[in-house]
Each structure stands twice: as C-alpha cells, then as structure tokens.
Amino acid sequence: MGTAGTIVAAGLAGCSGDSDSTPTDGEQSSDGGSGSTVGSTDSGGDGDYTIGFQIGGLQNSWFTALARASEWYADEIGVELNIGDGELDPTRQVTVARNLINSDIDALVVNPFDSEAMAGPVEDAAEQGIPTFSVDSVAASSDLNLYTAFGNYEAGQRAAENAVAQLEEQNGAPEGRLVEVMIQQSAKLGVARHEGTVAGLEQYDDVEIAGEIITNNTRQDTTTKVTNFLQSDSDIDGFVCHAITTGNGTLNALDRQDMKAPKGQDGHKIISQIDAGSTTLTAIDDGFVDVAIDQPVHFYGPITLHYIKEYLDAGKDDSVLPSPGDTVESDAMSFESSAAQEATGKNIWAENAWAPGEVQETEDVDDVPWFRTNSIRVTEDNYDADYLWGNWITDVA
Secondary structure (H helix, E strand, O other): OEEOOEEOOOOOOOOOOOOOOOOEOOOOOOOOOOOOOOOOEEOOOOOOOEEEEEEOOOOEHHHHHHHHHHHHHHHHHOOEEEEEEOOOOHHHHHHHHHHHHOOOOOEEEEOOOOOOOOHHHHHHHHHOOOOEEEEOOOOOOOOOOEEEEEOHHHHHHHHHHHHHHHHHHHHOOOOEEEEEEEOOOOOHHHHHHHHHHHHHHOOOOOEEEEEEEEOOOOHHHHHHHHHHHHHHOOOOOEEEEOOHHHHHHHHHHHHHOOOOOOOOOOOOOEEEEEOOOHHHHHHHHHOOOOEEEEOOHHHHHHHHHHHHHHHHHOOOOHHHOOOOOOEEOHHHOOOOOHHHHHHHOOOOOOOOOOOOEEEEEOOOOOOOEEEEEOOEEEOOOOOOOOOOHHHOHHHOO
C-alpha cells in the first residue's frame, strides 16, 4: 500500500452527521443551529424512573433517529425520558449533561462529540450516585457503567475492504488509487475509523492511499476540500468516506468537477462509506455510492434503556450488566412500540440488526464494558429495507 498527500483542517468534533441548518440526512450544521433546551423533548412517560439523555444534536437526522427510537421505547417500558439537545456543539453538550444531572434524574445517557470534555459531567454524576451510560461515542471516564456502539475501527476496516473489492470488480485486480475522507480526529470514533481504514488498505500492495482529507464533518467543508484535491489530482479510482457528510460532500465535489458517473459507466468513482442516511440510500439506488457500512442507531437507545431499567430494578447491581467476554444473542432482547409503528408505518425493530452484541473492554477507557453491536452492510440489494433508519427518518424528523 502506498500513501501520498494529506490535507488537514480542524473543526467541530462529531459523529456521523451533517446538516445545513434544518434536520436533514445525518448532516451536521457548521453553525450548530438554534436547537432546543434541556427537557424540551421527553417521552411523555410517567414511569418509576426518570432518565436524562444528552443527544448530540437534533438538527441532525442521525441523532434524531437515535432520539425518536429512544423515546418510543421509553414509552413502551414506562420510563420517563428527558432529552437535552446538545445542538451539535461539544461545549453545549457538556452544559446539557450538567443541567440534566441537576434535574433529579435516576440515570444519565451521554452522546458526546468530545470524549475528554464529557468526562467531567460523568464524574460529577458518579459523585451524586447517578449511573451514566454512553452511546455512539464514549466519554473518557471509568465512571461509565456501559458504552453501546458499533465498532468504529471495524467499520473503517470493512469500508476499506469493500472499496478494494469494488476496485477488483472495476479494474480486474485489487489495485488503484483511493482517497480517505475523514471526520475530525478529536473524537475517539474518528481516530478509530481512520485506523481501521488504514488497516484495511495496507494489506494490498497495489492499493495507494492517494490522499487523506480531514474535514470538520460537514458537507460544505468536504465539498470544498475534495474539490480542491481533485483539481490537483483527478487520477483517482475512488473514496473511502467516514460519514454521511463526507460521502455527500464527495458526491458534490465529483459533480462540480464533472466526474460523477454511476456504477457500470466509464469514469465511475467508487464510494465506500460509513453510515447510510436517506440520501445515501438514494445514491446507492442510483449507483453513485457502491456500499455503506451502517450503524443500527435505532437500537442504541433501546439497548441502553433496557440495561438501565434492569440495573435500577436490581438496586444498581453491576452483575445485571453485560461483562467483557459475553456474547449477547438476538433472543436476549426484543423491542417493539406501537408509537414507532404508528409514526413510521414500519416495524423498525423487526430484524435484530444489532445482533450479536460482543462485549469487550472499551478501548482507551479502563473498566468500562463496551456493548459492541453488529454493523449493517448496505448495497443495491437491501437499500430499501425497513430496518435501515434512513428509510423512515424523513417521516418523523
């Protein structure tokens, strides 16, 4: 594997989002949006437990899917869920978490863009006896009770290997020049996706990493940086994109450079991407995106709430939580909600796309069990499946 060229830019930390200002397809706004305040969204439940949930930002459809699925399941199990909108801003997210801690909750769920910055609120919660759980991205504190997410390293590796498979199909051999289009490296998940991508590509001697472009996880920034790259080096076979933002921005850049062609046509540039929102699914159908490695985001909240309720019911007994080395099979948990069915017109949890869950130690954070969910490979064969969040989020965002 060869490497060449790096373009670096600092920006907001983030997950898999990008928006322009309104809740769109998993896209993060560069200005943070107006957002809502702590407690502005709740499950409407009147249960025995009140759980605070700091969401990355409701201006982003990926996080909206996380929030809505959590609300629907909280209603189903009789738990009151108070959602605080982090407005796609790491500083705001810390404030939201601290406000939730002071609002008489029984447990806290955090979804940080900045892993280190969220350690303080987690430690504050622990001092007050409030158990804290992390979803999607981990807070860098050993006081966490459980972290739930898919494997970002594995997703990066799978995206890279799928790109090489497409190279082999298109070029007749696993050879060619690929560009890695990254999100910020300030969040542990961004680093993990990069490291997984490199590991997936370095096993192929004839695959060159022609460039590594670091974006601030917005479509606009990605469009600009990829356009600039293509103006200096257009002899590219494809891209490994680390988020919906970077995939959408890369497609925009190809379009600007008159280099956008569907699969099967001359000039097609391979795109293998992490995460799949509604625009991604459309692009797969149209042949512009070859494959996506998606997260079962609408299971993250329900899985976490399932374990929070068991933990609180057991008097905060750690033995009810999964431990490193455990494998959680699909029959261990099932989820349903009449509200979800009514809102989406689909049975979004009909297939346990999260399973199996492999429990291991959280990387770089001691003593925190990580419930690592499965990931979903999305291609032209399954892009329209009900269990993909991108197929229902536009109806409820």
